[in-house]
Amino acid sequence: MRTPKDELLLRAMDHALSARTIEAVEALAALYRLLDAERIPEDENYAVFATALSRRLEGATGALHPYRASEVDGGAPQIELFRRLMKHLPLASAADAVANALLADFLRGHAEPTLLDVGIGQGRQECNLLRALARTGALPRHLTVVGVDPSGTSLVEARDAVLAVADEVGLSLEFVKLESPVEDLDMATWAALRAVRRPLVVNAAFALHHVAEKETSGMEARDAVLARLAALGPVGVVMCEPHVDHHRAPARERLKNAWNHFSRVFQLLDTLEIPSAERRAIKRFFGREVDDIVGTVNESERCERHEPALAWWERLQRAGFAPRGGLEAVCPADVHPAVGLCVEEGTVGITFRGDVLVSVLAAVPGEGA
Numbered sequence: 001m002r003t004p005k006d007e008l009l010l011r012a013m014d015h016a017l018s019a020r021t022i023e024a025v026e027a028l029a030a031l032y033r034l035l036d037a038e039r040i041p042e043d044e045n046y047a048v049f050a051t052a053l054s055r056r057l058e059g060a061t062g063a064l065h066p067y068r069a070s071e072v073d074g075g076a077p078q079i080e081l082f083r084r085l086m087k088h089l090p091l092a093s094a095a096d097a098v099a100n101a102l103l104a105d106f107l108r109g110h111a112e113p114t115l116l117d118v119g120i121g122q123g124r125q126e127c128n129l130l131r132a133l134a135r136t137g138a139l140p141r142h143l144t145v146v147g148v149d150p151s152g153t154s155l156v157e158a159r160d161a162v163l164a165v166a167d168e169v170g171l172s173l174e175f176v177k178l179e180s181p182v183e184d185l186d187m188a189t190w191a192a193l194r195a196v197r198r199p200l201v202v203n204a205a206f207a208l209h210h211v212a213e214k215e216t217s218g219m220e221a222r223d224a225v226l227a228r229l230a231a232l233g234p235v236g237v238v239m240c241e242p243h244v245d246h247h248r249a250p251a252r253e254r255l256k257n258a259w260n261h262f263s264r265v266f267q268l269l270d271t272l273e274i275p276s277a278e279r280r281a282i283k284r285f286f287g288r289e290v291d292d293i294v295g296t297v298n299e300s301e302r303c304e305r306h307e308p309a310l311a312w313w314e315r316l317q318r319a320g321f322a323p324r325g326g327l328e329a330v331c332p333a334d335v336h337p338a339v340g341l342c343v344e345e346g347t348v349g350i351t352f353r354g355d356v357l358v359s360v361l362a363a364v365p366g367e368g369a
Contacts (some may be wrong), residue, residue: 005034005046012053013255013294021057028053041270045263048287049255055295081285086124088274089282090336091265091358094350095240097332098341098360099205100129104138105330106201106236112142114196116234118182118225119207120147123158127165134169142172144197152179183211183221190228199235206240209247209306213299226319230365237321237363241312243349243356246293247305258293261357262286268352271338309347309359321363323347 002010008031015024028050035043035050086092107113117126126145133139145162149155159175166173178189211222219227229237244261246254265286269279292304313323323346331341331348342349342356346363349356 005031005043008034009046009049009053009259010252010255012050013252016053016056017251024053024057041266044283045266048262048266048283048290049259049294051287052290052294055291056297059297081281083122083124084278085282085285088272088278089265089269090272090339091268091350091352094335094339094341095358095360096125096128096205097335098348098350099203099238099240100125100132101330101332102236102238102324102327102360102362103129103201103203104133104136106199106238107133107140107143108138110140110199112144112197113140114144114146114198114200116146116148116193116196116200116202116229116232118148118202118204118229119210120145120149120155120158121151122154123147123161125203125205126158126162130162130165130169130171130173134171139169139171142174142197144174144176146176146178146193146196148178148180148182148185150179150181152177155179181210181212182207183214183225185228190231193232196232198233200232202229202232202234202237204237204239206242208239208312209241210303211305213302213305223315223318226315226321230319230321233365235364236324237316237361239312239361239363241309241359241361242306243308243359244306245308245311247307247311251294255294258290262290264352264355264357268338268357309349309356309361312359312361313346316361316363317366320366322366324362324364327362 008027012024012027012031015021015027031046031050035046037044037047086096103115107115115126120126130139130143143166147155147158149158155177159177162175163173178185180189208222208225211225214221242261244257246257249257266283269282272279289304292302296302325345327343327346327348331343335341338352340351342351346361348360348362350358350360
């Protein structure tokens with residue numbers, strides 16, 4: 001059942017989409033008058049969406065790429081907010097634990113494997129993975145980590161962090177940096193990647209939904225990326241992605257999808273006993289994503305193009321992958337009590353109050369691949 005706040009939010013969106021700017025502003029003003037964002041967590045959530053709609057009314061340049069927003073809003077860089085999110089939000093930590101359990105299973109028993117990480121960031125996940133492998137006595141003799149990321153600064157931090165942990169656990173490790181969005185890697189780089197030590201395992205945590213919206217060789221860019229990954233012959237691919245459609249959905253549907261998804265995330269966040277400054281920082285992280293999803297007028301400028309697990313599986317299967325079986329035996333049993341795990345073929349859903357909010361996908365080469 002819709003509340004007056006819901007009605008005003010949707011009314012503002014309808015007016016904005018119909019270029020009725022004055023009516024949209026009036027609806028947002030009426031919504032703001034109902035909010036007490038300083039004292040009521042739910043109202044803070046409405047304010048996030050109202051702010052995104054306000055930026056939409058400003059025009060094509062009103063919404064900012066989340067990872068550049070700090071240059072304008074003066075807040076902490078998005079990658080710093082992401083670190084806080086990983087520390088405090090069990091959706092993220094549970095996805096991390098499930099993904100690392102799957103990666104460890106793919107790597108276990110091999111002497112000199114290679115891990116290709118698309119969107120490696122600052123290497124946090126690899127550090128956790130190496131320590132987990134060490135605890136179970138499953139470290140390889142040598143590991144090559146290939147980190148792909150558009151940020152050279154993040155790659156340097158990732159290399160230093162991963163090499164430090166490798167030294168800590170006594171692992172011979174080589175770190176290769178590829179500073180580029182994965183969709184912009186040239187053919188010479190893809191050819192060089194076919195020569196890495198085997199077996200090859202691929203990880204992509206909250207990264208592939210950032211692949212730019214464009215055609216490559218007659219197919220969508222993210223399909224082209226998955227096809228090129230498949231051509232490398234990996235024994236396994238692990239992906240983490242928000243389970244929601246912010247990619248192809250029309251603007252009004254995208255607003256509703258975003259509201260359903262992020263309001264659940266905010267509800268989870270509001271149940272946790274964490275410092276209020278950390279809670280607000282994490283909401284700012286998601287607020288910037290909402291700005292991008294809801295507030296961007298020019299579709300080509302949008303960055304946060306999430307897709308649900310089924311859409312990713314359609315892409316993976318077109319690329320020649322198949323779901324990995326037996327996930328129940330691999331999944332960790334000790335995730336945060338605020339979230340649950342829902343295991344289906346090839347997918348582990350991270351749930352809150354019965355809703356899947358994040359999906360971890362595990363793929364292997366399909367028949368004939």
